[in-house]
Amino acid sequence: MTDPLRLTGIxxxxxSVVALQRVDFRVAPGEIHALLGENGxxxxxxxxxxxxxxxxxxxxxxxxGVEYPFVTPVIAxxxxxxxxxxxFTAIPALSVLENVTLAAGWRPGRSAWLxxxxxxxxxxxxxxxxxxxxxxSAGQKQRLEVLQALAGKTSVLLxxxxxxxxxxxxxxxxxxxxxxxxxxxxxxxxxTHKLGEALEYGDSITVLRRGAVAFTGPADQVTRHxxxxxxxxxxxxxxxxxxxxxxxxxRLEVANLSVDPLGGTGTGLRQATLQxxxxxxxxxxxxxxxxxxxxxxxxAGLVPSSGGSLQRSGVVSFIPEDRTTEGLIGEFSLxxxxxxxxxxxxxxxAGPWIDWSQASQHTASLLARHAISALGPDALxxxxxxGNQQRLLxxxxxxxxxxxxxxxNPTRGLDVQAATLVSQRLGEAAAAxxxxxxxxxxxxxxxxxxxxxxxxxxxxxxxxxxxxxxDEIGRLMLGEPDAA
Amino acid sequence: METEITAFMASAVRVATPLLLAALGETVAERGGVIxxxxxxxxxxxxxxxxxxxxxxxxxxxxxxxxxxxxxxxALFALVAVVAGAEQIIAGTATxxxxxGLTGVIYRHHYGPGGVGLxxxxxxxxxxxxxSALPILGPLFRQSILxxxxxxxxxxxxxxxxxxxxxxRLRAAGEAGLQAxxxxxxxxxxxxxxVLLGAALAGLAGASLVLGQVGTFAERMTAGRGFIAIAIVxxxxxxxxxxxxxxxxxxxxxxxxxxxxAAVPAVPYQVVLILPxxxxxLVLTTAAGRAKAPADLGRRAASVEGD
Numbered sequence: 194m195t196d197p198l199r200l201t202g203i204x205x206x207x208x209s210v211v212a213l214q215r216v217d218f219r220v221a222p223g224e225i226h227a228l229l230g231e232n233g234x235x236x237x238x239x240x241x242x243x244x245x246x247x248x249x250x251x252x253x254x255x256x257x258g259v260e261y262p263f264v265t266p267v268i269a270x271x272x273x274x275x276x277x278x279x280x281f282t283a284i285p286a287l288s289v290l291e292n293v294t295l296a297a298g299w300r301p302g303r304s305a306w307l308x309x310x311x312x313x314x315x316x317x318x319x320x321x322x323x324x325x326x327x328x329x330s331a332g333q334k335q336r337l338e339v340l341q342a343l344a345g346k347t348s349v350l351l352x353x354x355x356x357x358x359x360x361x362x363x364x365x366x367x368x369x370x371x372x373x374x375x376x377x378x379x380x381x382x383x384x385t386h387k388l389g390e391a392l393e394y395g396d397s398i399t400v401l402r403r404g405a406v407a408f409t410g411p412a413d414q415v416t417r418h419x420x421x422x423x424x425x426x427x428x429x430x431x432x433x434x435x436x437x438x439x440x441x442x443x444r445l446e447v448a449n450l451s452v453d454p455l456g457g458t459g460t461g462l463r464q465a466t467l468q469x470x471x472x473x474x475x476x477x478x479x480x481x482x483x484x485x486x487x488x489x490x491x492x493a494g495l496v497p498s499s500g501g502s503l504q505r506s507g508v509v510s511f512i513p514e515d516r517t518t519e520g521l522i523g524e525f526s527l528x529x530x531x532x533x534x535x536x537x538x539x540x541x542x543a544g545p546w547i548d549w550s551q552a553s554q555h556t557a558s559l560l561a562r563h564a565i566s567a568l569g570p571d572a573l574x575x576x577x578x579x580g581n582q583q584r585l586l587x588x589x590x591x592x593x594x595x596x597x598x599x600x601x602n603p604t605r606g607l608d609v610q611a612a613t614l615v616s617q618r619l620g621e622a623a624a625a626x627x628x629x630x631x632x633x634x635x636x637x638x639x640x641x642x643x644x645x646x647x648x649x650x651x652x653x654x655x656x657x658x659x660x661x662x663x664d665e666i667g668r669l670m671l672g673e674p675d676a677a
Numbered sequence: 678m679e680t681e682i683t684a685f686m687a688s689a690v691r692v693a694t695p696l697l698l699a700a701l702g703e704t705v706a707e708r709g710g711v712i713x714x715x716x717x718x719x720x721x722x723x724x725x726x727x728x729x730x731x732x733x734x735x736x737x738x739x740x741x742x743x744x745x746x747x748x749x750x751x752a753l754f755a756l757v758a759v760v761a762g763a764e765q766i767i768a769g770t771a772t773x774x775x776x777x778g779l780t781g782v783i784y785r786h787h788y789g790p791g792g793v794g795l796x797x798x799x800x801x802x803x804x805x806x807x808x809s810a811l812p813i814l815g816p817l818f819r820q821s822i823l824x825x826x827x828x829x830x831x832x833x834x835x836x837x838x839x840x841x842x843x844x845x846r847l848r849a850a851g852e853a854g855l856q857a858x859x860x861x862x863x864x865x866x867x868x869x870x871x872v873l874l875g876a877a878l879a880g881l882a883g884a885s886l887v888l889g890q891v892g893t894f895a896e897r898m899t900a901g902r903g904f905i906a907i908a909i910v911x912x913x914x915x916x917x918x919x920x921x922x923x924x925x926x927x928x929x930x931x932x933x934x935x936x937x938x939a940a941v942p943a944v945p946y947q948v949v950l951i952l953p954x955x956x957x958x959l960v961l962t963t964a965a966g967r968a969k970a971p972a973d974l975g976r977r978a979a980s981v982e983g984d
């Protein structure tokens with residue numbers, strides 16, 4: 194049997210940055226191949242080359258035995274390559290059936306309906322064919338993405354960090370589905386930066402570091418420790434130590450605060466009461482749809498409350514979860530983005546006037562001080578890697594000299610090293626007297642950085658007792674009262 | 678009284694026909710993500726084409742010439758707005774303004790500077806046996822062949838858009854050009870095809886105005902009907918089956934102005950003439966404002982096609 198996907202000597206550069214350097218990568222029939230690496234290591238770029246979303250400068254792509262210098266998504270699909278992207282690619286206004294029909298290139302009508310039904314029963318997915326894609330829940334949307342990738346004769350699935358955008362149960366369901374597909378002979382490439390995931394689900398593992406293959410081999414012949422060394426090179430990041438906490442003055446006080454559900458889904462926030470003091474780093478633990486978004490955004494002044502009182506002192510900085518759509522405008526330069534974010538007066542901001550040369554100097558100093566790799570203050574925000582974008586957002590949030598810093602999943606999609614740097618910055622901010630409130634979906638990460646933890650379940654806010662274990666907090670998140 | 682109501686209904690259907698044809702055409706173009714403000718110009722070109730064709734070779738030659746004229750205007754617009762990726766609103770406005778000027782020049786060149794009193798061979802009313810004998814509703818079934826064609830086109834276009842592969846690809850291009858492209862949809866090509874089909878129907882709308890309704894041509898005779906058609910598309914929620922009653926509603930409003938002019942001569946006729954346009958504004962701010970337009974409507978081809 195020929196390999197469904199084989200990449201040979203792939204090189205790719207973006208401007209002066211080398212993204213991939215003579216990378217060889219092959220997927221055997223019916224295996225799950227974990228592609229592991231930090232962000233910016235080139236994992237996503239490599240898969241984009243395989244699916245035809247970007248063209249390599251050198252190398253060949255062999256799909257089911259046919260060799261190409263580059264491919265397009267249409268060619269890739271024709272050779273049985275399906276890709277599940279991190280973002281939602283189905284067209285919201287079209288129905289489930291229409292989206293899959295379009296993706297598979299079927300002829301609309303009864304035959305398409307029957308083929309969709311077969312694909313769904315093979316994959317063990319149930320979705321109503323007539324529901325508009327835009328009306329599906331997040332988990333259902335992800336399943337639709339998988340259906341789109343599986344429809345037709347798919348022999349290899351490329352999954353781009355599926356667990357980074359899904360809640361843990363949805364992610365687990367998806368990966369189980371990938372396993373079942375594997376058992377039917379559909380190979381998969383699982384892009385991930387999570388070691389545990391690679392070891393648990395991968396049959397083979399390839400590690401990319403700085404655009405080159407650092408390791409490749411069967412998953413059962415490698416240890417966690419060896420993988421970390423391959424991923425990070427010689428210098429693993431220093432572990433995060435929880436910041437020492439000397440709570441100062443009350444910066445934020447909230448009583449019986451209620452907020453209606455955002456986007457019409459979830460529980461909203463129900464009568465939350467809390468205090469935030471200078472120097473604290475308070476973690477918010479919650480499952481999706483239990484009110485964390487409403488809490489953070491109401492405290493940041495972005496959405497109105499429907500009841501209760503809210504008192505704040507000083508400047509509030511907010512770091513939104515989705516840096517590409519809410520945090521930054523990709524087509525604007527870094528300086529313009531910084532000028533837009535800046536709501537408080539600055540030496541370069543006088544009334545309606547902006548002193549662009551000073552703003553540019555300010556941006557350049559942010560880049561230098563926070564070790565953000567960018568071509569300069571005039572670079573487009575969209576040209577930065579995720580980690581650098583996030584560092585810029587945090588740098589500017591802190592440059593506003595805030596009394597309160599609210600961060601929504603600030604390490605989303607970042608690799609270990611970039612995430613560690615972000616967590617360190619938040620800790621330093623708290624140590625410098627800022628009241629910090631952070632939501633993070635990963636409980637372990639939250640426990641490693643927060644001085645105390647608040648849990649949201651069903652829109653109600655509870656404080657986890659000092660020294661609560663991971664399991665106790667987990668039960669609180671699921672709304673089991675005896676855990677408190 | 679009964680005859681007045683009957684006459685009103687029959688005239689509403691007759692007046693609605695060009696609106697319906699133009700709106701159906703625009704529906705196809707907009708489903709593909711292209712808002713074609715040149716539809717007014719295509720309709721006017723169609724009207725002139727119908728006049729020239731009909732005076733040379735009878736009403737069917739007029740229809741053929743109108744469709745060709747509409748296609749020429751549509752091709753010009755598609756070249757600028759879809760292939761070259763210019764701003765659609767500007768390209769469409771320029772197309773319409775260009776057509777107003779050009780049709781005037783051709784008309785005067787063809788029929789002399791005065792050009793008055795042009796009488797064209799028109800489509801006679803064709804009675805549908807049985808139905809045309811019905812009380813009250815009878816006159817609705819004594820219409821020109823173009824009216825029947827327009828009403829049958831609505832379900833035909835619905836089928837085209839929702840039941841064929843071309844329709845699915847066109848709608849995908851209109852909703853999310855980039856995603857459609859990664860799924861192998863040749864976005865520019867289907868958009869161009871949508872614009873051309875729409876423009877051909879706009880040309881046909883011009884023909885129905887000349888050959889099914891007034892029997893003559895005058896400069897600027899479409900008088901904003903193309904723009905009303907764009908409002909009808911929104912009111913009809915970009916769905917041919919709902920565009921049909923929306924066009925009838927506007928047809929009734931236009932027909933009502935004739936009735937009102939006769940019934941209440943005290944009101945200055947200019948006020949009555951405003952009615953359909955006022956209605957357009959009203960509809961756009963209320964009912965149609967809630968309908969959901971194709972997500973990539975009006976987005977430049979280059980930005981949604983990614984190259």
